[in-house]
Amino acid sequence: MMPRDTLASPDLGRSRWSRLAPVCAVAMWVAAVAAASAPAPADQAQERQDGQQIFSALQSQGAIVTQSPYYAVLREVGEKIEQAAGPHWFVMNFIIIHGNQPNAFSAPGGNVYVTEGLLRTVDNKDELANVLGHETAHLILGHITERLMQSQRVTVLQRLNRLFVHNTGSQNTIVAANAAINYSFLNFTRQQEYAADQEGASLAAKAGFNPWGTVWFFRNLASTYGDAGFEQYVQQHPSTNDRIARVSAAIRAQPARYGRWPQALRVTTGLPRTSAADTLTLNHP
Numbered sequence: 217m218m219p220r221d222t223l224a225s226p227d228l229g230r231s232r233w234s235r236l237a238p239v240c241a242v243a244m245w246v247a248a249v250a251a252a253s254a255p256a257p258a259d260q261a262q263e264r265q266d267g268q269q270i271f272s273a274l275q276s277q278g279a280i281v282t283q284s285p286y287y288a289v290l291r292e293v294g295e296k297i298e299q300a301a302g303p304h305w306f307v308m309n310f311i312i313i314h315g316n317q318p319n320a321f322s323a324p325g326g327n328v329y330v331t332e333g334l335l336r337t338v339d340n341k342d343e344l345a346n347v348l349g350h351e352t353a354h355l356i357l358g359h360i361t362e363r364l365m366q367s368q369r370v371t372v373l374q375r376l377n378r379l380f381v382h383n384t385g386s387q388n389t390i391v392a393a394n395a396a397i398n399y400s401f402l403n404f405t406r407q408q409e410y411a412a413d414q415e416g417a418s419l420a421a422k423a424g425f426n427p428w429g430t431v432w433f434f435r436n437l438a439s440t441y442g443d444a445g446f447e448q449y450v451q452q453h454p455s456t457n458d459r460i461a462r463v464s465a466a467i468r469a470q471p472a473r474y475g476r477w478p479q480a481l482r483v484t485t486g487l488p489r490t491s492a493a494d495t496l497t498l499n500h501p
């Protein structure tokens with residue numbers, strides 16, 4: 217496990233990261249061999265850099281939530297999902313951003329962002345595990361890399377910069393949602409969404425969570441937001457009911473992959489909350 221650096225650390229852990237570089241290089245090589253969809257080393261470095269720029273942009277805009285009663289549960293569930301997804305070439309961080317709409321997205325280089333609204337919406341750890349599994353699936357299936365190659369990286373970052381310059385001083389809740397909409401590299405195809413739903417449920421099951429959490433979460437969303445779905449920035453997002461039908465069929469058809477879990481939703485108490493002083497920690501800058 218990489219050492220953790222708190223957000224309060226003045227250099228964001230940069231020096232520790234560079235000291236560990238040779239070890240990381242070997243670890244990344246091993247991961248690259250293991251994961252067929254891993255990008256070339258130069259592209260990995262570029263993706264990490266893009267991911268860092270996105271984090272910095274969100275941070276300078278005040279969109280990052282540094283203290284939240286949800287960080288303990290996000291870390292606990294996120295680490296299990298990351299382990300289930302390994303080995304992979306990137307190091308993941310699970311980060312809360314301001315925003316009332318239930319949204320989540322994964323960024324180049326391994327960061328997964330979830331809104332406060334999403335954490336308030338999920339009923340239990342199973343649903344959270346499936347959401348994080350879905351975002352992690354976009355990373356390990358190479359969807360982010362594919363989209364980056366199709367869009368022009370410079371254009372993406374220019375749009376990002378414009379967005380944040382124009383939004384200086386505006387309300388955080390709007391910023392986080394709009395930021396995601398403008399990440400053109402996140403505009404996945406429907407086929408990528410179906411694949412991420414199924415891989416995400418599979419990762420959740422592998423991590424010891426109920427894969428039906430995907431279905432419960434989608435039903436939960438549909439009852440409040442209709443067919444708009446989550447990841448509302450995806451322009452051609454598939455219908456929520458269609459996704460429920462497809463992932464349900466997959467879970468029923470492949471017990472070896474998903475295990476045998478009760479389909480009935482039992483826990484609707486929301487996520488466990490800890491002290492509000494629980495702080496964001498980063499596995500890498």
Ligand SMILES: [Zn+2]
Nearest residue numbers: 404409412447
């Ligand atoms: Zn998705």
